[in-house]
Amino acid sequence: MxxxxxxxxxxxxxxxKLLQAQHAPLTISFLDEVFIQPNERSLSESHLQAxxxxxxxxxxxTEGEDAFPQTAAHYLNDWADNDKGWLRKFYPANSDEAHFDLTPAAEKVIQWLNSLIERQFVGTESRLKTVFDLLQQMLEGVETDKQTRLNDLQRRKAEIEDEIARVESGDIEIMEETAVRERFQQLSTTARELLSDFRExxxxxxxxxRQAREQITTWEGRKGELLDEIFGERDAIADSDQGRTFRAFWDFLMSPTRQxxxxxxxxxxxxxxxxxxxxxxxxxxxxxxxxxxAGEQTQRTVARLSAQLRRFLDDQAFLENKRIMQLIQSAETHAIALRGDPLDGTWMTLESPKADINLPMERPLFSPPLRPVLETSVATGDETDVDPQALFNQVVVDKARLQSAIARELRHSSQVTLADVISNHPLQVGLAELVSYLSLAGDDPRASFDETQPQTIEWQDDDGTRRHARAPLVLFTRARS
Known part of the structure; x- marks a missing residue:
C-alpha cells in the first residue's frame, strides 16, 4: 500500500467515504441492524423507510430535533447515490416498488468496526490448528511421489487405529469447554464471511x-466482435480463482448429503x-x-446477463431484416419512378454480349399426362378386429399423486432430488409423468434446477422396454418451519 x-x-x-460521513454512526448502525444481523439480501423501500x-x-x-433534519426517504436515496455507494437501489422483476440491498463496501466497514469491539476471549488454538491443516492439505495436494503419499496414508492409518484402540479401552478424550467455544466462535465468523463473499x-x-448493457447500447460494429468481447470478460470471471472456488462451493452445497x-x-x-x-x-x-x-441470487444475476445477450441478438436480427426491406422498397420505388420516363442514351451495358441461341433438340419431348383411374365402388373392410375402446385410452397423469410422493420423501429429508423420488416411486405412465414432475418443479418456488449436473432417469414401459431420459438436476426443498 x-x-x-x-x-x-x-x-x-x-x-x-462511509467512515468519513457526517452521519456515519447512524448509517452504520442502521444498516447493520436491518441487513447484517437478520441476514437480509434485499428490503423494500416502504419497509426501510418505516x-x-x-x-x-x-x-x-435524545440528540435533539436538529441532529437529523432530513426525512428517511432522503437519507435512503442519499446512501444509494452513485457518489456514496453504500446501498444499491433497484426494481425487482414484476415489481413497481424500489428495493435496497447492502453493497460489499458498506458490509466490509461494518465487519471491520465489529472487529474493533473487545471480545470476551481471543481464540488462538483453533486458528493455529487450521494453519497446520491448510499447510498439510497443500503439501499433500501437490505431492507427486507415489511412495511419499503411501507413507503418509500409512502413518494416518496407524494414528486412526491407535485412536480406535484407546476408545475401545475406554480412554476417550473430551474437548474442553473453552476449546468448544473457541471453535464455535470461529465457525460463526467464517459462516458470516461466506455470506459477505456472496455479495462481492x-x-x-x-x-x-452493466458493462454489457452499455456496450450493447453504444456498439456500432459487428455483433460477432461484441459477443467475443463480452464472452471473454464472462469467461475471465468464471475462470478466475474467485469464479472457480465459487463454482466448487456451489457444487458442494448442492449435494443433499452435505445439506x-x-x-x-x-x-x-x-x-x-x-x-x-x-x-x-x-x-x-x-x-x-x-x-x-445467496447463491441462487448470484446465479440469477448470471442468468440475466444471458437473457440480455439473447435480446441483443433478437434486436440485431430485426434491425438487419428491417434494413433489407428498406433497401428493397427503395429499389422498387426508383424502378416505378423511371418506368414512365426512360433515360436517354446508353444507360446499361453488358460486359459479355452473346447471341441467344436455342437448339431444337434442347426442347423436351411431349409426354402425355397420366390419367387417374377412379374406382366406382368402395370396399368395406373387416371390422371384427377393431376395438373402439382404443379411442378412449388416453394417458392421464395425476399430479396430486406426484405431489404426494414428493411430500412423503421430504418428510425424511430436508432436500431430495427428482431422481430419488422416481427411484422410490417408479413412473407409471412413462415420459408424460416425468414431464409432469418437471412442471411441478417449475411451479414450486422452493425447487431449484442445476443444468450443470444432468441426471439419467430410467423407467420401464408396459411392454418391458427400458427407457432413459437425461434431465437437469432438480432439487426439492422442504418448507422452512
Whole structure:
C-alpha cells in the first residue's frame, strides 16, 4: 500500500467515504441492524423507510430535533447515490416498488468496526490448528511421489487405529469447554464471511452485466466482435480463482448429503452446554439455507446477463431484416419512378454480349399426362378386429399423486432430488409423468434446477422396454418451519 494508492482510495472508495460521513454512526448502525444481523439480501423501500423513521424519531428525542433534519426517504436515496455507494437501489422483476440491498463496501466497514469491539476471549488454538491443516492439505495436494503419499496414508492409518484402540479401552478424550467455544466462535465468523463473499461475487457479475448493457447500447460494429468481447470478460470471471472456488462451493452445497450433514451437525453443536452459554445467534442453525439463497441470487444475476445477450441478438436480427426491406422498397420505388420516363442514351451495358441461341433438340419431348383411374365402388373392410375402446385410452397423469410422493420423501429429508423420488416411486405412465414432475418443479418456488449436473432417469414401459431420459438436476426443498 503506497501513498498514491491510499490517496486514491480515500477519494473514491465507498468504504472510506462511509467512515468519513457526517452521519456515519447512524448509517452504520442502521444498516447493520436491518441487513447484517437478520441476514437480509434485499428490503423494500416502504419497509426501510418505516424502520428508519422509527430510528430517527428515537434519536431526535435524545440528540435533539436538529441532529437529523432530513426525512428517511432522503437519507435512503442519499446512501444509494452513485457518489456514496453504500446501498444499491433497484426494481425487482414484476415489481413497481424500489428495493435496497447492502453493497460489499458498506458490509466490509461494518465487519471491520465489529472487529474493533473487545471480545470476551481471543481464540488462538483453533486458528493455529487450521494453519497446520491448510499447510498439510497443500503439501499433500501437490505431492507427486507415489511412495511419499503411501507413507503418509500409512502413518494416518496407524494414528486412526491407535485412536480406535484407546476408545475401545475406554480412554476417550473430551474437548474442553473453552476449546468448544473457541471453535464455535470461529465457525460463526467464517459462516458470516461466506455470506459477505456472496455479495462481492454477485456485484462482480452485476458489474459485468452493466458493462454489457452499455456496450450493447453504444456498439456500432459487428455483433460477432461484441459477443467475443463480452464472452471473454464472462469467461475471465468464471475462470478466475474467485469464479472457480465459487463454482466448487456451489457444487458442494448442492449435494443433499452435505445439506443433511450440515443440518444434523449444527443441531448437535447448538445443543452443547458450552455453546449455549455463549447465547449463540439462532440464525446460525439455518446458515446453510442462507448460503443457498445467496447463491441462487448470484446465479440469477448470471442468468440475466444471458437473457440480455439473447435480446441483443433478437434486436440485431430485426434491425438487419428491417434494413433489407428498406433497401428493397427503395429499389422498387426508383424502378416505378423511371418506368414512365426512360433515360436517354446508353444507360446499361453488358460486359459479355452473346447471341441467344436455342437448339431444337434442347426442347423436351411431349409426354402425355397420366390419367387417374377412379374406382366406382368402395370396399368395406373387416371390422371384427377393431376395438373402439382404443379411442378412449388416453394417458392421464395425476399430479396430486406426484405431489404426494414428493411430500412423503421430504418428510425424511430436508432436500431430495427428482431422481430419488422416481427411484422410490417408479413412473407409471412413462415420459408424460416425468414431464409432469418437471412442471411441478417449475411451479414450486422452493425447487431449484442445476443444468450443470444432468441426471439419467430410467423407467420401464408396459411392454418391458427400458427407457432413459437425461434431465437437469432438480432439487426439492422442504418448507422452512
Amino acid at each position: 503506497d501513498y498514491h494508492t491510499a490517496a486514491q482510495l480515500r477519494r473514491h472508495h465507498p468504504a472510506w 424502520r428508519l423513521e422509527d430510528r430517527l424519531f428515537n434519536l431526535r428525542e 461475487v454477485e456485484q462482480n457479475f452485476r458489474q459485468l452485466d 443433511q450433514q450440515l443440518t444434523e451437525g449444527l443441531e448437535q453443536v447448538l445443543s452443547l452446554e458450552a455453546v449455549q452459554q455463549m447465547a449463540p445467534d439462532p440464525r446460525i442453525k439455518r446458515v446453510h439455507y442462507d448460503w443457498l439463497e
